[in-house]
Amino acid sequence: MEKILILKGNILFTKIPERLEVYQHHYLVVINGKVAGIYPVLPPKYENCPVEDYGDRLIIPGFVDLHLHAAQFPQCGMGMTKQLLQWLNDYTFDLEKQFQDENFAREVYQRFADQLIAHGTLRACIFASTSTKGTEVLFDVLKEKGIGAYVGKVNMDRNAPDFIIETTEDSIAGTEYLIEKYRHERLVKPIITPRFAPTSSRELLEQLGGLALKYHLPVQSHLSENRDEINWVRQLFPEARNYADVYHRYALFGQTPTVMAHGIYLDREEIDLVKRNGVILAHCPDSNLNVQSGIMPLRKYLNEGLTLGLGSDIAGGHKIALNEAVVRAVQLSKLFSLDHPEYQPLSVPEAFYLATKGGGALFGRTGSFEEGYAFDALVIEDDSLTAGRYCLADRLERFLYIGDDRNICARFVEGEKIGD
Numbered sequence: 001m002e003k004i005l006i007l008k009g010n011i012l013f014t015k016i017p018e019r020l021e022v023y024q025h026h027y028l029v030v031i032n033g034k035v036a037g038i039y040p041v042l043p044p045k046y047e048n049c050p051v052e053d054y055g056d057r058l059i060i061p062g063f064v065d066l067h068l069h070a071a072q073f074p075q076c077g078m079g080m081t082k083q084l085l086q087w088l089n090d091y092t093f094d095l096e097k098q099f100q101d102e103n104f105a106r107e108v109y110q111r112f113a114d115q116l117i118a119h120g121t122l123r124a125c126i127f128a129s130t131s132t133k134g135t136e137v138l139f140d141v142l143k144e145k146g147i148g149a150y151v152g153k154v155n156m157d158r159n160a161p162d163f164i165i166e167t168t169e170d171s172i173a174g175t176e177y178l179i180e181k182y183r184h185e186r187l188v189k190p191i192i193t194p195r196f197a198p199t200s201s202r203e204l205l206e207q208l209g210g211l212a213l214k215y216h217l218p219v220q221s222h223l224s225e226n227r228d229e230i231n232w233v234r235q236l237f238p239e240a241r242n243y244a245d246v247y248h249r250y251a252l253f254g255q256t257p258t259v260m261a262h263g264i265y266l267d268r269e270e271i272d273l274v275k276r277n278g279v280i281l282a283h284c285p286d287s288n289l290n291v292q293s294g295i296m297p298l299r300k301y302l303n304e305g306l307t308l309g310l311g312s313d314i315a316g317g318h319k320i321a322l323n324e325a326v327v328r329a330v331q332l333s334k335l336f337s338l339d340h341p342e343y344q345p346l347s348v349p350e351a352f353y354l355a356t357k358g359g360g361a362l363f364g365r366t367g368s369f370e371e372g373y374a375f376d377a378l379v380i381e382d383d384s385l386t387a388g389r390y391c392l393a394d395r396l397e398r399f400l401y402i403g404d405d406r407n408i409c410a411r412f413v414e415g416e417k418i419g420d
């Protein structure tokens, strides 16, 4: 039997980056979790269906966080004067080790999931830790909460402290165990997750690429984030043409759907490979500022036709709320364009697109209210932001800039209300 959900309110979303679609006081019809249509007047066939009337509130797509580390959640806002490699050594590895303790993992992951949902992130692409048991806890917590996610057990078998790396065999065995257990889940699914090239042996990369192909699973990792990291990769993989080619050689670069975080310093050849292989880049502006990685040439990549989304990159980024990343992406693009006037700063609709439909590309049809898209949505109550006086586009901008979880009064994932 068809499950019909009808909402009424002010509906805003993007189909293309440059333009916001705005429907004032319209009806949005959802059938079996998918958007069926938006109407000024309810068609007669739905006349007897109940309507959730949200009055003058905004209804927008849920946020999609394309890159964050659940196991770094307790570390937000710490070590923020270090650069990447030092920060990993001084803070991150010590913390991630603790996720071998399932009770600790459960306590942290519950808070992490609650905060993610409270702030309106309804789909996320997540690194857990190297602990297989700890990662299992994360899968189960996210399933209970009803959010959509890709979850990766982190793989590392070299160039990090002994207490956190695994043998290649253990790393692969743990990964395959989780794949077998969760690959048929509807909303929370496994993703292959080599931490990054420097902490991966060739053997590990080869076997992970094999798993991605065998189970047709997506892949996530880090790419070209920091200059010292890039030099390190050059020393470790002299046979590779560039950083991207390290992953490409091992079937971890677009042979299955792939998200690479950062990609700040891509050369011409790498940009072409990203485009040719359909790799999605996760832009993480807060993190790029905090650990002084640099400014991604976002407009250049958009002009090249690359697919991008936004990531909070907890805990390189210090805030889990993705509207913060929207704002920071716009701000950083303005700084970039001061020195590169040929590249226009990002507009707010473009940044909003990245945080919804852009990142949503990894999850299939989500992040928009076009027909056939999964109905992942937030209802925004912005009275406290003096709603009445502004047009709908301005109200959305104000929510993105100065709103927070207190303004989100309902959340839907594939048509189901969550987080109440």
Ligand SMILES: Nc1nc2[nH]cnc2c(=O)[nH]1
Residues within 6 Å of the ligand: 069, 084, 088, 092, 195, 196, 222, 225, 287, 313, 316
């Ligand atoms: N931002 C960030 N970059 C990384 N590169 C390798 N590991 C990490 C991590 O945990 N965070």
